[in-house]
Amino acid sequence: xxxxxxxxxxxxxxxxxxxxxxxxxxxxxxxxxxxxxxxxxxxxxxxxxxxxxxxxxxxxxxxxxxxxxxxxxxxxxxxxxxxxxxxxxxxxxxxxxxxxxxxxxxxxxxxxxxxxxxxxxxxxxxxxxxxxxxxxxxxxxxxxxxxxxxxxxxxxxxxxxxxxxxxxxxxxxxxxxxxxxxxxxxxxxxxxxxxxxxxxxxxxxxxxxxxxxxxxxxxxxxxxxxxxxxxxxxxxxxxxxxxxxxxxxxxxxxxxxxxxxxxxxxxxxxxxxxxxxxxxxxxxxxxxxxxxxxxxxxxxxxxxxxxxxxxxxxxxxxxxxxxxxxxxxxxxxxxxxxxxxxxxxxxxxxxxxxxxxxxxxxxxxxxxxxxxxxxxxxxxxxxxxxxxxxxxxxxxxxxxxxxxxxxxxxxxxxxxxxxxxxxxxxxxxxxxxxxxxxxxxxxxxxxxxxxxxxxxxxxxxxxxxxxxxxxxxxxxxxxxxxxxxxxxxxxxxxxxxxxxxxxxxxxxxxxxxx
Amino acid sequence: xxxxxxxxxxxxxxxxxxxxxxxxxxxxxxxxxxxxxxxxxxxxxxxxxxxxxxxxxxxxxxxxxxxxxxxxxxxxxxxxxxxxxxxxxxxxxxxxxxxxxxxxxxxxxxxxxxxxxxxxxxxxxxxxxxxxxxxxxxxxxxxxxxxxxxxxxxxxxxxxxxxxxxxxxxxxxxxxxxxxxxxxxxxxxxxxxxxxxxxxxxxxxxxxxxxxxxxxxxxxxxxxxxxxxxxxxxxxxxxxxxxxxxxxxxxxxxxxxxxxxxxxxxxxxxxxxxxxxxxxxxxxxxxxxxxxxxxxxxxxxxxxxxxxxxxxxxxxxxxxxxxxxxxxxxxxxxxxxxxxxxxx
Numbered sequence: 001x002x003x004x005x006x007x008x009x010x011x012x013x014x015x016x017x018x019x020x021x022x023x024x025x026x027x028x029x030x031x032x033x034x035x036x037x038x039x040x041x042x043x044x045x046x047x048x049x050x051x052x053x054x055x056x057x058x059x060x061x062x063x064x065x066x067x068x069x070x071x072x073x074x075x076x077x078x079x080x081x082x083x084x085x086x087x088x089x090x091x092x093x094x095x096x097x098x099x100x101x102x103x104x105x106x107x108x109x110x111x112x113x114x115x116x117x118x119x120x121x122x123x124x125x126x127x128x129x130x131x132x133x134x135x136x137x138x139x140x141x142x143x144x145x146x147x148x149x150x151x152x153x154x155x156x157x158x159x160x161x162x163x164x165x166x167x168x169x170x171x172x173x174x175x176x177x178x179x180x181x182x183x184x185x186x187x188x189x190x191x192x193x194x195x196x197x198x199x200x201x202x203x204x205x206x207x208x209x210x211x212x213x214x215x216x217x218x219x220x221x222x223x224x225x226x227x228x229x230x231x232x233x234x235x236x237x238x239x240x241x242x243x244x245x246x247x248x249x250x251x252x253x254x255x256x257x258x259x260x261x262x263x264x265x266x267x268x269x270x271x272x273x274x275x276x277x278x279x280x281x282x283x284x285x286x287x288x289x290x291x292x293x294x295x296x297x298x299x300x301x302x303x304x305x306x307x308x309x310x311x312x313x314x315x316x317x318x319x320x321x322x323x324x325x326x327x328x329x330x331x332x333x334x335x336x337x338x339x340x341x342x343x344x345x346x347x348x349x350x351x352x353x354x355x356x357x358x359x360x361x362x363x364x365x366x367x368x369x370x371x372x373x374x375x376x377x378x379x380x381x382x383x384x385x386x387x388x389x390x391x392x393x394x395x396x397x398x399x400x401x402x403x404x405x406x407x408x409x410x411x412x413x414x415x416x417x418x419x420x421x422x423x424x425x426x427x428x429x430x431x432x433x434x435x436x437x438x439x440x441x442x443x444x445x446x447x448x449x450x451x452x453x454x455x456x457x458x459x460x461x462x463x464x465x466x467x468x469x470x471x472x473x474x475x476x477x478x479x480x481x482x483x484x485x486x487x488x489x490x491x492x493x494x495x496x497x498x499x500x501x502x503x504x505x506x507x508x509x510x511x512x513x514x
Numbered sequence: 515x516x517x518x519x520x521x522x523x524x525x526x527x528x529x530x531x532x533x534x535x536x537x538x539x540x541x542x543x544x545x546x547x548x549x550x551x552x553x554x555x556x557x558x559x560x561x562x563x564x565x566x567x568x569x570x571x572x573x574x575x576x577x578x579x580x581x582x583x584x585x586x587x588x589x590x591x592x593x594x595x596x597x598x599x600x601x602x603x604x605x606x607x608x609x610x611x612x613x614x615x616x617x618x619x620x621x622x623x624x625x626x627x628x629x630x631x632x633x634x635x636x637x638x639x640x641x642x643x644x645x646x647x648x649x650x651x652x653x654x655x656x657x658x659x660x661x662x663x664x665x666x667x668x669x670x671x672x673x674x675x676x677x678x679x680x681x682x683x684x685x686x687x688x689x690x691x692x693x694x695x696x697x698x699x700x701x702x703x704x705x706x707x708x709x710x711x712x713x714x715x716x717x718x719x720x721x722x723x724x725x726x727x728x729x730x731x732x733x734x735x736x737x738x739x740x741x742x743x744x745x746x747x748x749x750x751x752x753x754x755x756x757x758x759x760x761x762x763x764x765x766x767x768x769x770x771x772x773x774x775x776x777x778x779x780x781x782x783x784x785x786x787x788x789x790x791x792x793x794x795x796x797x798x799x800x801x802x803x804x805x806x807x808x809x810x811x812x813x814x815x816x817x818x819x820x821x822x823x824x825x826x827x828x829x830x831x832x833x834x835x836x837x838x839x840x841x842x843x844x845x846x847x848x849x850x851x852x853x854x855x856x857x858x
Contacts, residue, residue: 453801474693
């Protein structure tokens with residue numbers, strides 16, 4: 001217990017900052033609210049999805065469909081085999097592709113049919129497989145006459161396969177019961193990475209106790225590496241998406257009376273339409289807790305997914321703005337001269353326009369695909385919004401650059417680059433970090449404003465601003481209230497976190513809130 | 515001071531010119547033109563056909579190099595076929611372009627001049643913005659002063675919390691909420707959309723303007739009252755205020771005459787930042803309430819890719835922003851003698 005009382009200056013700057021931040025109740029609450037806001041959107045695919053977590057069912061409709069498609073696939077294989085046998089130009093590649101398609105289709109069906117309950121169907125498929133192989137060999141041997149006879153036989157076998165199956169078994173009985181995890185199979189590696197990142201950030205105080213004392217930076221790096229690794233590993237797991245795995249899980253589960261399934265709490269996808277349920281007001285008893293829009297899409301599911309768009313765009317924009325702004329600002333403030341003139345004039349020029357007008361103008365210039373991308377919109381926002389950070393960084397760099405320790409470093413003979421990187425940069429980032437959170441909320445509002453006016457990301461889910469555009473005219477209160485409330489909560493918690501950061505970095509300033 | 519203003523104005527002009535060049539170049543370099551945005555080039559005849567597309571491009575100089583298009587836009591010579599004889603035109607319409615005060619015309623509706631349209635629409639947008647600005651300041655300053663004089667008390671906390679919440683509220687959400695609250699599914703007290711058509715009674719317009727003004731002014735009010743409070747608190751803590759109190763001057767007089775005058779100087783600086791935000795907000799508010807002002811004109815121009823409309827409005831709004839900055843400097847100087855007498 002000798003070192004239980006650690007002196008303040010012996011703790012690192014990070015833990016001093018964290019301590020000061022945590023000591024205020026509003027900052028603590030705001031940080032948790034922000035984490036919750038982000039968490040809900042990160043976990044959106046697990047919370048709202050039209051696929052079940054778990055399903056146990058026979059894929060009757062899928063097998064039926066696959067069997068009915070067997071005949072056309074076989075006949076096109078026969079055609080391409082004949083063409084290849086006659087060595088027509090370019091026919092070889094088509095023939096091989098068709099051969100693979102037919103073989104995989106037969107494999108699939110053999111796997112889906114229960115060997116014990118539909119032996120006749122399995123036998124029919126095996127005969128089909130043998131015949132296809134023989135035809136392939138004949139085609140490779142360029143034996144056109146044999147191809148003709150084998151082709152006729154194969155076509156007959158393919159068209160007989162379905163009646164054979166239906167006579168040998170009562171429809172659903174001949175099919176293997178499958179257990180599957182469709183929702184998890186549909187998670188992308190980005191989803192997995194984000195989920196792990198969020199868990200790591202939310203549980204930071206707990207899991208870091210288990211790691212031997214290290215700097216906060218290496219812990220964050222550890223978290224990032226771990227999350228990326230998890231995302232990478234998730235691609236190794238079988239995705240379970242076969243050709244029989246159509247995404248209409250609800251219809252398939254409804255079609256099979258003996259099925260079992262577990263759906264997420266919000267059993268709707270973001271773009272799942274039910275026209276018969278359009279414009280439903282929210283009711284606790286109904287399945288649509290936040291109501292539905294004009295196309296009968298569940299508003300809550302759309303909100304969750306829209307948050308991903310909003311946060312992704314705003315976060316990326318904020319990172320870019322802080323990066324560009326602080327670099328240019330530092331360069332201008334520390335190097336002075338021509339750099340300073342250019343940067344200052346650029347800032348003045350950009351700030352002489354209303355931000356939203358400029359943003360709309362730039363987005364409307366983008367081609368349609370780029371205007372719907374989560375990568376280009378943040379770039380555009382950052383290209384306009386870096387000026388605020390740059391001004392702060394410039395002023396601070398100018399101040400720091402004149403301070404004694406910088407002169408001392410220069411006098412000690414350190415190179416210019418080293419002085420700038422190791423002395424000026426770290427000491428002039430304080431105001432930038434405080435402004436960073438306000439830049440984040442500014443990005444959120446800018447993106448939402450543009451999306452509200454119809455400029456920005458619409459697919460797969462619009463952002464919160466895009467959702468609010470549906471509420472214009474004021475006919476459905478739920479469409480106006482819920483998306484705005486989420487956006488508002490996010491902005492509010494970001495502002496409060498920003499105030500907490502400001503007070504933690506500089507305890508002298510008065511808090512904005514009592 | 516006059517010299518400073520002139521310098522400021524002199525700096526505005528090259529900024530605007532550079533801005534017009536940038537806006538022009540970006541708009542014209544981007545793929546697509548108004549006619550393509552409006553029609554289907556696959557048709558063989560009619561307004562969207564390849565031949566008429568070619569004629570359209572020729573008439574609007576779109577087949578010329580970009581620098582020539584920009585010089586035509588900038589003026590003062592018109593470079594088209596009907597333009598100045600120096601440049602091979604017929605001389606029918608020798609002068610034109612930005613330098614002659616002409617913002618160009620709409621391409622899809624020949625004969626509609628962008629400058630006249632903007633002027634017409636500013637007659638709606640400008641009063642709305644000015645009233646919102648005034649209303650915002652009129653609410654904010656007493657509120658900020660009130661809350662600064664009761665610092666730490668319950669009323670101050672309530673006001674600070676309310677302005678904090680209002681400040682974080684996005685304008686378009688507030689607009690949609692107001693529409694929902696007062697609209698035909700809500701209280702039905704006020705019209706939520708601008709009355710369409712000509713010859714609308716003035717009272718109808720005034721009624722329809724209430725919600726947009728409210729929507730534009732609450733954010734100004736929240737922002738300015740927070741600034742007023744902070745600025746007043748700083749002033750009220752200074753020594754000379756204590757000296758005034760010691761001389762027995764009534765508190766009311768100290769606050770409203772002495773302290774407010776000193777606290778108002780930083781507020782003038784914020785005026786310059788509020789005006790561009792208002793201009794940007796007017797696009798949102800006019801779209802929500804369907805007001806035929808400059809904001810909706812910009813929205814339409816962007817969707818139809820009307821080059822001259824977008825460039826014109828970007829320039830006019832940049833002009834507003836610099837006028838706002840100039841205005842804030844002038845007000846600052848009027849209130850603060852140190853600046854007036856050349857401390858700058």
